[in-house]
Amino acid sequence: MTSKMDTKQASTEPWKTAVLGAMFTMMVLSGKIEGRSFSQERQHEEMKESSGHMHHSDPLIVETHSGHVRGISKTVLGREVHVFTGIPFAKPPIGPLRFRKPVPVDPWHGVLDATALPNSCYQERYEYFPGFEGEEMWNPNTNLSEDCLYLNIWVPHRLRIRHRANSEENKPRAKVPVLIWIYGGGYMSGTATLDVYDADMVAATSDVIVASMQYRVGAFGFLYLAQDLPRGSEEAPGNMGLWDQALAIRWLKDNIAAFGGDPELMTLFGESAGGGSVSIHLVSPITRGLARRGIMQSGTMNAPWSFMTAERATEIAKTLIDDCGCNSSLLTDAPSRVMSCMRSVEAKIISVQQWNSYSGILGFPSAPTIDGIFLPKHPLDLLKEGDFQDTEILIGSNQDEGTYFILYDFIDFFQKDGPSFLQRDKFLDIINTIFKNMTKIEREAIIFQYTDWEHVMDGYLNQKMIGDVVGDYFFICPTNHFAQAFAERGKKVYYYFFTQRTSTSLWGEWMGVMHGDEIEYVFGHPLNMSLQFNARERDLSLRIMQAYSRFALTGKPVPDDVNWPIYSKDQPQYYIFNAETSGTGRGPRATACAFWNDFLPRLKARAEGELECETPSPAPTSMDDYNTPDEMTFNMTSSAMITAAN
Template sequence: MLQQICLAMLFFVVCSSNASNPTVTVDQGQIIGKRLQFRAQDTDFDVDAYLGIPYAEAPVGPLRFKPPVPKEWQGELNAHEYGNSCPQPIIPALPFDLGKTSEDCLILNVYVPVPVRSNRAVMLWIHGGGYSMGAGSFANLETYPIASLGDVILVSINYRLGVFGFLATGDEVVPGNMGMLDQLETMKWVQKNIEAFGGDPNRVTIFGESAGSGSVSLHTLSPLSKGLFSGAIMQSGAATAPWAVLEDKTLFHKRAFGIGKLVGCEKEDTKQLLDCLVDVPTDDLLNASQRMMEVFPEDPEMLAFAPVYDDHFLPECPDTLISQRSFNPVNIMAGYNADEGTMAFVFRFPDATEKPHCDATEFEYYMAASKFHLTPLQKDALELVYFDNAMLTDPNPNYFDAFARISRDSGFACSTDTYLRGAAEADAGSVYAYYFNHHPSKSGFNTPWSGACHGDDTFFFGIHFTPNDFNLTDVEVEMTMKMIQYWTNFAKTGNPNIGTKNEEASSPAAKLLEWPQFTLDKRMYKELSPPMTNIPDPTGISCKLWNAYFPKLDAALADKQQECKSHWSKEEKESCSGEAKP
């Protein structure tokens, strides 16, 4: 019998179980998990959960800022409880129960549907959070229903965040990307151990949202990740996004020494800096890292610490790798949400019950905060594309929708478009694109005006569920089941339409509207909303502005500046600017 219901989430009821604890034997010994039960649509499901499995030694002392060292253990490992979350700032607006945080946080969780069988497809979840927040699983936001509902094994991971995971000195002392190498180590762990859980190491799909999506995208380009997974799903983030990678090694160096100064490690060279930083208390280093954008407000990058171009994990910048067609041979699914940009307003107006009014001053604030470095001509072009007639005539227009779309396109949609086109041209695997355009009946952020906001997609396929005051409508329940089927079909076969290789996409067993591949001549997207229709590129015109027109404009202005320096008179040179005309 089931014990008393302990948490209701969406249309799932998650419960405890009196079943005996499941055990898995790996090379190092026995991992003892626990059985969980939940109900979905009047059906009971069992899941064997192995929680808090350490995959690397605690990255402390001399291991801080170093690549992960595989964890050594023997005998029995009790995997009944979630491990520590990695150190990170606390954001009250987010509904996450981080539990205990510690630098000893390099753990993963494995969820296996019952009954256990062999050769199940595996999905490895890489969480988002701007490379500075989040965890693979939370005590109040479970992750595992997708495993049983989609009949896959789910692995969720922690990786080092913020300064602990992405400090870089711009040289070989601290090359950076420790968090990315942590993720890489979990993939190696899966390849070595997942068969013991009934998983197929040849069918591993890595997937993530936001910074997790950016991470997944980088793994599709990194030579170190080749052969460790067969599929990649990117939800709201690509390697080509302006926030995904820091490329200026001079800037890495400046920020490393800047944080050293804040914590009393003002040193002459990077080796001395590292020797000092490894002894700084965790909280002091974390608190100092949160001040970095205040210390260097003029820096062009949006994030203080992020993956870097390091000649190792990332041998070239993403744009170069994509232009060289340097994709690992994997199947790809990528997409974004219709209202990614409303996220900025969610955090600034968390208690607003209707769409906030964004006046001209607020608009300029958001543009500056988003690190848009635009010439006057580029600003004029933005007005032509994003401002409607009412805004141009209203003495006090609301810039809310305009900024939300600018932020969506510049930060998510257009970089995803660049990545998808590159993947399709590289022809390293099948490519699928989606556009999440459903306004939830109740927003995950409790903001009824935020539309299909950044992160809202995660509430519809079983990775993070909100507390029990969030309930789906019957139509949304059906939509969720279809999304889970698309996602897990892709993990099983590389095709979201079919769950087995001998299943036809048009067969009654599929029960899904066909999702066409994304190709260069037919850039079709699956619209993730209850009808699940297929649509042409939803942001084609605006992304042409960002991806084609702006680069041409920059090149033309650069040519003009060069002409100014070489051929114009002294008077003409003095007046030469981005708006000047000969």
């Protein structure tokens, strides 16, 4: 399914077969694995404060700098876990605070009831396949509201292993690392309350505290008008969603010790847009150094969908203003009038109208904006300069990142439940649609790279190639680029490649190991015996959770006797996450990523020099020019092609 891997079997892993296997076996035999339906809807309840006598000996009541909070106790896998949900870290961003940076929450009196899941930030639901659980699991499961800036914390009540360090009084203390989750959703959707993000299992199986936060998405979190508003204006600065994350991380830094966590051992982890967010926090002058380490799953800031120029963000913002009836032409002379109008628009209208600026596959109308502050420069320039936080990162991608997105964006060509025979002309149409903003030379090079010239008319292979091109361009190759840039600055990089297709996957076999498939393993859901995972999948989930918690504590995901090589540009080695096998490989997708990260940019630069900055030409509409390599027509000189390859 992917490029060939130089794979070798890892040595025997005692951390896997002895410790984790024995631990899980004892849990099963004790009958204490807690069954729970992940499809069950849990309604959000209003946050409540209760006053009265404080029970300082009650471990479920924790004193934070904001006030006291009360959580609940759960027994998970035979272990007590304390869960705190819906802790506010900012004032509700409503009314005059809409489209502004978050404001820290005011301290409260009494004890805050932190036992109900919080609201989900305002967004639209995905309903392409009504009633399909594989889609529904990603839709918000609590009330939609702009009042959504809350966080959740899972705390193991007793540690299995004591990691001791000397305190100021020279007394031993528990040193508990903290994992802080940032959800994905293309910066347009997502919520920390999803069942798949429930961290009960992680806290129960690992000596680690887990936290997650809500942050604003879509226009509510990324509307950018700084270039058109008066200097010093606090309206629509862009990146409000990133500021939300930063404030939540700061709140945790200041308060996690009260829950038993070590504020100096906080690791950010996130998937897709969450991974992109983590990578930004590692390089941004606003947050660099706030957390100790970072884990990025299928998303980095340099991915094409994970950043936006200020000019493009302004254009999208003005379109939204006009679509909401607030007249963007008045921004110059009456900016306060325009913003007052936008604050009066119903959230639902904004949520719907913002999608008018969707520009095609992964062309979301909201993304981190190069604002000169939180994201000070273009991500590629930041990678080139290499001014990274001095830390270790764990980073990776999945085998078939692109299939999920081609199904949704080209639903007329593909079927959810089975493979589709994609005619050659349709293959060309899709390539030219995805890359419509590239020059003809670039599009022709992409077609050449992703054509199997021995099987040009194989429709099923054409389908696979479309999945590969989307997965490579939007996910795997940007991930490789980020990992290489980080490693070149002498930082330790551990790369994983997730290749496990879940035995009971609800999606068609042709979709393979999809974007997001690793998440249920990261959060330990295979250990839920009410779900239909097999024993090897449960073992894989345990290995991944232990790798994450060990990485958070030590900066290395495995013990010394397990072979997980450090990743570098010259030795791009990764560790395979798979239930049937383990070991290492090289790449991943090394040839394809050499095309995207090296050859194509040089080809474009050479072609622009030769052709005096050729503008995009009309895309080919038929397959006549693409029957064989000899018949391909490239509008560039032979010297340009040769020099680009050198």
